[in-house]
Structures are given as C-alpha cells and as structure tokens.
Amino acid sequence: MAEALYMEDSYLKEFDAVVKAVSKGKYVILDRTAFFPKGGGIEYDTGVITRKSDYKEFKVVFVGKFDGEISHEVDQEGLKEGDEVHCRLDWDRRYLLMRYHTAAHVLSGVFYKEYGLMMTGNQMTLEKGRMDMNMEEMDPEMISEGFKKANELIKKDFPVEIYSKTKEEAEKDPTLFKLAIGFPHKLDKIRIVDIKGFDAQADGGCHVKSLKEIGKIRFTEAINKGKENRRVYFVLE
Ligand SMILES: [Zn+2]
CATH class of the missing domain: 2.40.30.130 (Elongation Factor Tu (Ef-tu); domain 3)
Incomplete structure (x- = not known):
C-alpha cells in the first residue's frame, strides 16, 4: 500500500x-x-x-x-x-476541505459535550458542510446556540495535534470513536486528531493546525431526516 x-x-x-x-x-x-x-x-x-x-x-x-x-x-x-x-x-480546494473537516470536529465536540448529541454522519464539500445528529426533537435554538459556542472556541485558537496511539491504548477511551463511523479498528496504530484542551478523535483525514484557520462557521439550515435524525448544514466564512 x-x-x-x-x-x-x-x-x-x-x-x-x-x-x-x-x-x-x-x-x-x-x-x-x-x-x-x-x-x-x-x-x-x-x-x-x-x-x-x-x-x-x-x-x-x-x-x-x-x-x-x-x-x-x-x-x-x-x-x-x-x-x-x-x-x-490543488491547494485551495484541499485547504478549504481541511477547514470544513476541522470545523466538523469542533461542532461534533460541542454538541456532544454540551447537549449529549452524537454525530451519526457527515459530508464536507467545497460549498457546505452537513452533519446528522441524533437529536430527538428539532430544536433550532439549541443548534444556533451550539454554533455560537463553536465559534467562541475557534476564537480561542486551540492547536490541533496529530499523533498515534496503540490500538489497546485508544480503545480504553471510547470517546475517541464517537464520530468515527466505520473507523477501521483492525489497525495496530490509531491516528488521533486532538484539538488540544477540547476534544480528541480517531481520524484518518486532513486538518488545519490551529482553530483560527477555520474562520467563522455559520449555521444555514436544519431539516428533519427521519426519526431522531436532524440534518444540519453550515458554511464557512
Ligand atoms: Zn474527521
């Protein structure tokens, strides 16, 4: 490989x-x-x-x-x-996708820590980000508030560090896998993306190295997508 x-x-x-x-x-x-x-x-x-x-x-x-x-x-x-x-x-494209990807980690961390919600799916394109959350009732106010908190975090400009852990070490902490849908657990080494002081995740993707690079996240729309699933859209400014 x-x-x-x-x-x-x-x-x-x-x-x-x-x-x-x-x-x-x-x-x-x-x-x-x-x-x-x-x-x-x-x-x-x-x-x-x-x-x-x-x-x-x-x-x-x-x-x-x-x-x-x-x-x-x-x-x-x-x-x-x-x-x-x-x-x-094509660096402009990649860099924008990195900003979206790290933004998704910030958002999923906020919604998990503040409201106990899990991100069950996500899709990042050049135009917008989308994430699915296991929110029982649609609550746009809560979503707006979560985005506000995410933007406050970004202003604090925490560093984003990447390192690996052994499989045994990583599996002791299930919160590392809360947004890793279908993450390949059979690897010996698990790559960790760690927003220092906030949230660490098992992840194989590309990220910015400090939160300020994300810019501002703007919540654009939330729609009902089946039972206990709210689909939330956002853009970066
Ligand atoms: Zn990720």
Whole structure:
C-alpha cells in the first residue's frame, strides 16, 4: 500500500513519487501520495501529476480508495509503471476541505459535550458542510446556540495535534470513536486528531493546525431526516 503522506503532514502540497501500477490507462497507483482519497464524508483532492522525463502533465480528476489502495484517476492515458513523477495538489480546494473537516470536529465536540448529541454522519464539500445528529426533537435554538459556542472556541485558537496511539491504548477511551463511523479498528496504530484542551478523535483525514484557520462557521439550515435524525448544514466564512 502507498505511503499516505497526508496522514503525517496535512500541509504537504507537492511531493515526488514513482508510479507503481496503472490500470485501464487512467487509474494510477503511486508508491507514496499526499492526495487524500474520498472517504469518511470528505471530498477527494485534485491536482497535477507531472512526469519528470518529459514534463508531461496529467490532471488528477478523482482520488479514491479501492481494495486498500489509493487510486488517482487522471484525465488522459500515458503514465506507465516505473515513471518518476512530481505531484502537486490543488491547494485551495484541499485547504478549504481541511477547514470544513476541522470545523466538523469542533461542532461534533460541542454538541456532544454540551447537549449529549452524537454525530451519526457527515459530508464536507467545497460549498457546505452537513452533519446528522441524533437529536430527538428539532430544536433550532439549541443548534444556533451550539454554533455560537463553536465559534467562541475557534476564537480561542486551540492547536490541533496529530499523533498515534496503540490500538489497546485508544480503545480504553471510547470517546475517541464517537464520530468515527466505520473507523477501521483492525489497525495496530490509531491516528488521533486532538484539538488540544477540547476534544480528541480517531481520524484518518486532513486538518488545519490551529482553530483560527477555520474562520467563522455559520449555521444555514436544519431539516428533519427521519426519526431522531436532524440534518444540519453550515458554511464557512
Ligand atoms: Zn474527521
């Protein structure tokens, strides 16, 4: 499996790699990658792969995880196994997704700690964030208040740290898994995203390194989505 560079450094924008395999001409596996594959409710990265031998550019149009491998779909055929490449992320896109992802952690932490609510699903796109909460009755006032508290926290600008724990260590603390729907527990090491002084979560995604980078979160809409499920939308300003 390719080394997932984004797990170590969410701010890595460019890197060198070697093509390990290409299937159907356009699906490329690298030995290492900073491209985040779509997953956990977070959109994939895009960018450019440049072949070093002739500077030919291949646009990365989709990144997904298939059979445990990170696959980069490019816009044209031509890359071959063994090609040495330089890769560059579309940073504006990735950075916005990082801000949304960390915002979702702040929100889920606030709603859990203040109101005992669990986030049961989430989806972050470039346009908006969405999360589902197990709130029995729709309560827009409570939701607004939760967003206010989240924004107060962001102003405190806590650092966000990433480290790993052994599986045994991590499983002693079930609150680490409260928003990790389908988190792969079979890993030996569990990656932790820790908003210092506030909330830590098991997580495989990319995050900003301090809360102020999120900016301001604005609650836009909440709708009923089945029994005990309230779907909440927000945008970043
Ligand atoms: Zn997350």
